[in-house]
Amino acid sequence: MLVSIVYMSRAADDFGDDDLAELLKGSRLRNEAMGVSGLLVAKGGRFMQLLEGPAWSVDDRFAAISRDARHLEITSLIREDIERRRFDGWSMAFRGLDDEDLHAVEGFSPFLSGATDFPRSFDRTSAAWLLKWFRDRELHDV
Template sequence: MLVSIVYMSRAVEEFDDAAMTALLREARLHNEALGVSGLLVAKGGRFMQLLEGPAWSVDDRFSVIAKDPRHHEVTSLLREDIESRRFDGWSMAYRGLDDDDLAAEAGFSPFLSGTTDFPRSFDRTSAAWLLKWFRDRELHDV
């Protein structure tokens, strides 16, 4: 059985580009090893992430994430059973990067710029609505 979790959290300290790149690389290694895919969106000192994969893997990743001292106020917003994955790989959008940086770092996505949208099969789901809500709101730094 595949599940999807969407959660939101707040960074304890500001993440610069180097810290975001390091976070992405670390998370990709763990997620790939456990068969977890999804999308991480970072903006204004806040994170929203969708994790998907086998229930035990997603639960394991979320448990580790919830204990990570780099952020707090970890709040699960949505958990649902899914029939198939909606993301082929794990990617992250980050508002502070320019297009050259986005193209150079595997896993980054221009989702926050509003130029990328979701596939039609995912676009009308609750998870897609939450991610778009996050993208379209002005959030303030930590």
């Protein structure tokens, strides 16, 4: 059984591009080892993440994130059973990098540029709507 969770949170402290790249690197390793894939979007001091994989591993990752002092105001938005993965691997989209930097960061997603389209099978889901909503809003540190 595969599940998907979408949550939002706020960064406890400022996250610079180097911090986000390091977070991406560590998260990719842990998530891969646990069989978790998904997308993390970071902007304006806020995060929205979709995690997917076996229920036990997704629940474990979400519990670890919930205990992580780098996150505040963690809100689970959707938890649903899924038939197949919608994200191959694990990636992160965040603002502040130029095109040259994008190519140097493995796992970076151009999702925030608006150039990424979801597959039709995923595009009409609540999770896709939430991710696009997050992308299209101006969010600011609070």
